[in-house]
Amino acid sequence: MGVHPHDAVTVVPRTLEGLRLLASNSRVVAWGEIGLDYHYNFSPRDSQLDVFRKQLEIAGELNLPVIIHDREAHREVLSVLKDFLGLTGVVIHCFSGDLQIAEECVNRGYYLGIGGTLTFPKNKDLKSVVQRVPLEHIVLETDCPYLAPQPWRGKRNEPAFLTAVLEEIAHLKGLSQDKVAQATTANAEKLFGL
Ligand SMILES: [Zn+2]
Structure with missing residues (x-):
């Protein structure tokens, strides 16, 4: 569970507190999709960044791996993630970066989600x-x-x-x-x- 960057602008403190409670259910295995979508920009970028960081903090506290949505924001996503080195696990879902970005992800121990x-x-x-x-x-x-x-x-x-x-x-x-x-x-x- 988590709030997709498209919906970042709708988040109020109660949203994240509610999700945190639900995430204590043992059937929740990861926090996501969270991240940045600079292609559609359905939510303003500052709000996407703020909600991304807040959710990484919670996922870290709960020891849940994170599923990252990164659309045309590879550098920004990597730079935010750099502040959260203790995460249980990271997968960059539907990976769309180049070889350089991929190598950086591998060096940090992240997984690349590969699909259709x-x-x-x-x-x-x-x-x-x-x-x-x-x-x-x-x-x-x-x-x-x-x-x-x-x-x-x-x-x-x-x-x-x-x-x-x-x-x-x-x-x-x-x-x-x-x-x-x-x-x-x-x-x-x-x-x-x-
Ligand atoms: Zn996605």
Whole structure:
């Protein structure tokens, strides 16, 4: 659970206190999506930054890993996260940065969430990121109902389509699909304490 940057402007102190109470339920495994969206800017940037920081503080206090939404705000997201080094775990969901950003994330021990966008033929940047980033730092994600992989592009996404992402990672890294499936599952279990 968490407040998406799109809705940052709607947050009042009661919002975060309520979420903090709910998060004590053991079925809550992470705090997110939180972060910055400088593409749509549905909430003003100062409010996005403020709510992002407040939620990172709470997630840290509760020892919950965080799921980060970063759209066209790679440097800013990394700079905010630098102030929160003790977090239980960090995944940059639907990773869209370049190789340099990816390497910085890996150096800090973050995970990259890889989904349907990897299968789009024109997405050469993400393909080269996935080739270079160690498998130990990759988790698979749907982001459903959005971003269905290539064969179903434009349709409503669903978890069953994740196999297309798995296939593409295996192809790019020259590994078997079994190996990628086992590794990314283990990563997710570790990240979310499943
Ligand atoms: Zn997102």
